[in-house]
Amino acid sequence: GENVEQHPSTLSVQEGDSAVIKCTYSDSASNYFPWYKQELGKGPQLIIDIRSNVGEKKDQRIAVTLNKTAKHFSLHITETQPEDSAVYFCAATSAWSSASKIIFGSGTRLSIRP
Amino acid sequence: SQTIHQWPATLVQPVGSPLSLECTVEGTSNPNLYWYRQAAGRGLQLLFYSVGIGQISSEVPQNLSASRPQDRQFILSSKKLLLSDSGFYLCAWSPTGTGTTGSQYFGPGTRLLVL
Numbered sequence: 001g002e003n004v005e006q007h008p009s010t011l012s013v014q015e016g017d018s019a020v021i022k023c024t025y026s027d028s029a030s031n032y033f034p035w036y037k038q039e040l041g042k043g044p045q046l047i048i049d050i051r052s053n054v055g056e057k058k059d060q061r062i063a064v065t066l067n068k069t070a071k072h073f074s075l076h077i078t079e080t081q082p083e084d085s086a087v088y089f090c091a092a093t094s095a096w097s098s099a100s101k102i103i104f105g106s107g108t109r110l111s112i113r114p
Numbered sequence: 115s116q117t118i119h120q121w122p123a124t125l126v127q128p129v130g131s132p133l134s135l136e137c138t139v140e141g142t143s144n145p146n147l148y149w150y151r152q153a154a155g156r157g158l159q160l161l162f163y164s165v166g167i168g169q170i171s172s173e174v175p176q177n178l179s180a181s182r183p184q185d186r187q188f189i190l191s192s193k194k195l196l197l198s199d200s201g202f203y204l205c206a207w208s209p210t211g212t213g214t215t216g217s218q219y220f221g222p223g224t225r226l227l228v229l
Contacts, residue, residue: 032216043204043220044158051215089158093216102218106157 002027004092006105014113019077021108023090026071030092033066033073034102038087048075077110085112116141120205120221127228133178133192135224137205140186145207147188148218149180152202164188165210200228 003026013019025033031052036044050057050064050073057064061080066073073092077084090105117140127133139145149161160173162180170180177196181189188205202225206218 034215034217036220041223041225043206043223046217046219049215049217101160101163102216104158 002030002092002103004090004103004105006090006108008108009106010109010111012111012113013080015080015082017080019080019084019110021075021088021090021110022072023074023092023105024070024072025092025103027092027094027103028071029094030103032093033064034091034093035062035064035075036089036091036104038089038107040086044089080112082112082114085110116207116219118205118207118219118221120203120224122224123222124225125227127195127226129197129228130194133190133195133199133226135190135203135205135226137188137190137221138186139207142186142207142209144185144210146210147182148206148208149188149190150204150206150220152204152223154201158204162190195228197228200226202226 004023006023034049035047037047038044048059048062048064050066052068055066061078063076087107087109089107091102093102119138121136146165148163150158151161152158162170162172164170164182167182178192202223204223205221208218
């Protein structure tokens, strides 16, 4: 079945540096790739997403890239700040699916060192 | 705008007791609804999803059940809780209709501790 692998599982970066989280997916029918940020004790929040007809999307300090051929997609956070500390989940789904079942990666715990 | 509510926020229950967690969505019609469980420090496990009133699909066999008595209400239940049912329970919704992307939006979660 569909599988999404996410790396690394933990990531620690100096404040102001960049952070990169990488994911791979297995189902070539996947065409929508959201990223979620989960702060401690809260539900995951959608922070950015990308569709398969786009190679890159940027929103202020965060950007996502997608390589459909290689089935890779990545989250890039630049100029990291303490409030970026959280667990990040990548996900993949086929938007045509009636139930929109999303396959999530296992998560990356990002820590920003002051 | 759409909002999703879950209650209670936290719950401590003895083993063998019943469970009822509720989720409601406002500001949308005919959403897809989902229940996830998240063990401490772990990923998201899909438990149930629903594409309409009375329509429930189960993803994993367990002693939990789900019901959707109204369009925007989703309930997670158990007749007898197990220790292994402890975790963080998340409800989510996704819009339906043409042009939707498949994105899901999560509620604040219910933290359940079974003792």
